Amino acid sequence: MKLEKKKKPTPAISTSALPDIVFMLLFFFMVTTVMRQTDLKVKVVVPQATEIQKLEKKSLVSYIYIGSPSDNYKAKFGTAPRVQLNDAFATPKQVPEFIEKERAARSEAEVPFLTTSIKADRDAKMGIVTDVKQELRKVNALKLNYSSSKRSEVY
Amino acid sequence: MAKKKDRGTPEVNAGSMADIAFLLLIFFLVTTTIDTDKGIAIRLPPMPEPDQPENNIKLKERNVLKVLVNAADQLLVDGKPLSIKELKKTAKEFIDNPMKDPTKAESPLKAVISLKNDRGTSYNLYIQVHNELKAAYNELREAKAQNDYGKSLEKLPEAQQEEIRNYYRQVISEAEPEDLGGN
Numbered sequence: 001m002k003l004e005k006k007k008k009p010t011p012a013i014s015t016s017a018l019p020d021i022v023f024m025l026l027f028f029f030m031v032t033t034v035m036r037q038t039d040l041k042v043k044v045v046v047p048q049a050t051e052i053q054k055l056e057k058k059s060l061v062s063y064i065y066i067g068s069p070s071d072n073y074k075a076k077f078g079t080a081p082r083v084q085l086n087d088a089f090a091t092p093k094q095v096p097e098f099i100e101k102e103r104a105a106r107s108e109a110e111v112p113f114l115t116t117s118i119k120a121d122r123d124a125k126m127g128i129v130t131d132v133k134q135e136l137r138k139v140n141a142l143k144l145n146y147s148s149s150k151r152s153e154v155y
Numbered sequence: 156m157a158k159k160k161d162r163g164t165p166e167v168n169a170g171s172m173a174d175i176a177f178l179l180l181i182f183f184l185v186t187t188t189i190d191t192d193k194g195i196a197i198r199l200p201p202m203p204e205p206d207q208p209e210n211n212i213k214l215k216e217r218n219v220l221k222v223l224v225n226a227a228d229q230l231l232v233d234g235k236p237l238s239i240k241e242l243k244k245t246a247k248e249f250i251d252n253p254m255k256d257p258t259k260a261e262s263p264l265k266a267v268i269s270l271k272n273d274r275g276t277s278y279n280l281y282i283q284v285h286n287e288l289k290a291a292y293n294e295l296r297e298a299k300a301q302n303d304y305g306k307s308l309e310k311l312p313e314a315q316q317e318e319i320r321n322y323y324r325q326v327i328s329e330a331e332p333e334d335l336g337g338n
Binding site: 015018019022023025026029030032033046047049050051052053054055058061066115117120121122123124125126127129130133134136137138140141142143144145146147148149150154 | 290
C-alpha cells in the first residue's frame with residue numbers, strides 16, 4: 001500500500017525585493033524623462049535622412065516648428081504651413097525676437113553654443129523655411145539642425 | 156519590580172510600497188517621450204554687412220557644381236536633369252575627380268557645391284539633397300581614411316580625423332531662393 005503523500009502547498013514567492021526592482025525602474029525613467037514643454041499646434045512629420053547627427057545638449061537647443069495647423073486649429077488658421085514658436089503660432093518675422101529671448105535665458109558663455117532645431121513637416125514648402133532661415137541669419141543664429149528621423153535604406 | 160519588556164520600534168508596513176512605486180513608475184512611463192533629437196546639422200553663412208561692397212568672388216566654372224531644384228521637385232545638376240538617386244554618385248565624382256576630367260573640380264579643396272532651390276520646392280526634397288551631398292562627403296572621407304590609414308574614420312586619432320575633414324571640406328553655398336512659380 002502506498003503511503004498517501006501529504007499535500008504541500010506551493011511556497012509563496014518572496015516579493016520583498018519587488019519594491020527595490022520597481023524603484024530601480026522608476027529612477028531610470030525619472031532620470032531619462034524629458035517632459036514635453038510645448039504643446040504642438042502644428043502637425044510635424046519630419047523627413048527621413050541617413051546622414052544624421054545627434055543633438056548634443058538639449059538645454060542649448062531652441063525649437064522652431066513648421067507645419068500645417070493640427071485638426072483643432074484648422075478652422076481658425078487654415079491648412080497652410082505655419083511657424084510655431086513656444087506655444088503660439090507666429091510669423092517668420094517673430095523669429096529674431098524668439099532667439100533673443102532664448103539667448104537671454106542662458107548664461108553668456110552658453111550663447112555661442114546655442115543651436116536652433118527646425119522641426120519642419122516633410123510636406124512644407126521651402127518658402128516658409130527659407131524665410132525662417134533668413135531671419136536666423138539676421139540675428140546671427142547660424143548653428144542649425146534640420147530635424148530628421150533615421151532612414152535605413154540608402155539611395 | 157517588574158521589568159518592562161523591550162518591544163523595540165514597531166516595523167513600518169512596507170507592503171504597499173510596491174504599489175506606490177508602481178504607480179509612480181507607470182506615470183513616468185506614460186509621460187516619457189524618448190525623444191531622439193537627430194537631424195542634419197548645417198551652418199548658415201553669416202548675413203553680409205549692408206555697407207559691404209559686393210565682392211563676387213569669381214570661381215572657375217569647373218570648380219562649381221550647380222544644383223538647382225525647381226518647384227516641381229526636379230533636379231538640374233550642371234545643366235542636366237538628374238534623379239536624386241544619382242546625386243551622391245555625381246557629387247562624389249565631381250569632388251574627387253579621379254579621372255582628372257577637365258569639367259570637374261581641380262581638387263577637393265577647390266570644389267564648391269552651389270545649391271539653389273525654389274520657394275515651392277518641398278522641404279522633404281531639400282533635406283534629401285542636403286543628405287545626399289553630406290553622404291557624398293562622408294563616403295569620400297571614409298574612403299580616404301581606409302586608404303591612407305587602413306582604419307575607419309571614427310577610429311583614427313583626432314588630428315588625423317581633422318586632416319581628412321579638412322581635405323574634403325564640405326562647402327555648400329546656398330543662394331537665396333527664387334520664386335519662379337509653382338505654388
